[in-house]
Amino acid sequence: MENSWLSKFLPKDEYKEKRMLYFIAESAIILATLLFLFVLLNNYSLYGSSNTGTLALLSLGFIVAYILLRYILSGIEYTEVTSEKRYSKEKKAIINRSFIFLILLITAYVLIDGIPSDITKIFIPLSSAFFIAFFMYFVSYTSLKRSFKKNKDILDD
Amino acid sequence: MRNRMKVARVEKSLTQAQLGKKVSVTRQTISLIEKGEYNPTLKLCISIAKALDRTLDDLFWEE
Numbered sequence: 001m002e003n004s005w006l007s008k009f010l011p012k013d014e015y016k017e018k019r020m021l022y023f024i025a026e027s028a029i030i031l032a033t034l035l036f037l038f039v040l041l042n043n044y045s046l047y048g049s050s051n052t053g054t055l056a057l058l059s060l061g062f063i064v065a066y067i068l069l070r071y072i073l074s075g076i077e078y079t080e081v082t083s084e085k086r087y088s089k090e091k092k093a094i095i096n097r098s099f100i101f102l103i104l105l106i107t108a109y110v111l112i113d114g115i116p117s118d119i120t121k122i123f124i125p126l127s128s129a130f131f132i133a134f135f136m137y138f139v140s141y142t143s144l145k146r147s148f149k150k151n152k153d154i155l156d157d
Numbered sequence: 158m159r160n161r162m163k164v165a166r167v168e169k170s171l172t173q174a175q176l177g178k179k180v181s182v183t184r185q186t187i188s189l190i191e192k193g194e195y196n197p198t199l200k201l202c203i204s205i206a207k208a209l210d211r212t213l214d215d216l217f218w219e220e
Contacts, residue, residue, distance in 0.1 A: 015186040015195050 028063060035060040072139055075146035082151045087144070094140040102133035160217050163191045165209045180204040 006024075010017045035056050042053035071077065081087050109125045116122045166176055166187075173191070174184040180201065189195035190205075197205070206213050 013182045013186050014198055014201055015189060016183065 032060060032063045035063075068139070072143040073146055075143070075148075075150035077143045078147035079151070081144065081148050082155055087148050090144050091141065094137060094144060097140070098133050098137035101136055102129055105129040105132060158196050158217070159193050159219060160190070162187075162205065162209070162216050165211050165216060166191075169209050171209075176205070176208060179208040 006021075007017075010020055038056045039053055039060060042050075042056065078090060081090055106126065106129050109129065113125070166173070171179075172184075173187040177184045177187045180187075181204075182201065186195065186197075190197050202213055202217060206216055209216065
């Protein structure tokens with residue numbers, strides 16, 4: 001816990017510290033679930049305004065994004081990547097996964113909305129699909145890079 | 158995790174609160190470790206062993 005700013009606000013006693021971390025994590029999960037339900041209710045009912053729905057969605061997004069960001073930057077995802085060979089193999093796998101995801105997104109769009117008659121109508125969904133696939137690649141690649149660096153630093157000589 | 162911490166602590170004439178103070182944890186944490194309801198970190202195990210003048214084997218090794 002030494003690497004987290006949260007440790008400054010936690011009890012010194014390690015048992016209490018561990019319990020407190022569980023309580024904080026539980027509250028975050030409950031909060032995220034409630035926000036998700038609120039967003040659903042707000043968007044699909046006559047009650048509530050779009051502003052509160054957007055605010056709830058942004059709050060939910062923050063919880064998810066913060067956890068994802070910390071997870072990626074901590075380098076704990078690819079624990080077995082310790083050699084250049086394995087690194088290259090995983091990098092290729094990430095590119096393949098992102099490409100397959102892009103194809104699936106485009107296929108899903110065509111299946112739901114049908115083949116667009118106008119070329120201009122395909123631009124927004126296609127660019128969205130590219131953006132999502134690139135984001136997926138970027139997240140996985142950053143995580144791989146950080147994991148590889150961390151693994152190299154702690155490697156037994 | 159079963160351990161022989163309580164015996165060692167009594168032999169050293171220390172209360173749970175005194176031992177807790179020596180290793181910078183609460184009396185409750187010492188009590189939970191003695192009852193086997195909390196697994197302490199290795200860092201805390203070493204601190205406890207040093208405070209009780211015992212080895213880790215003496216206190217925590219299961220035969």
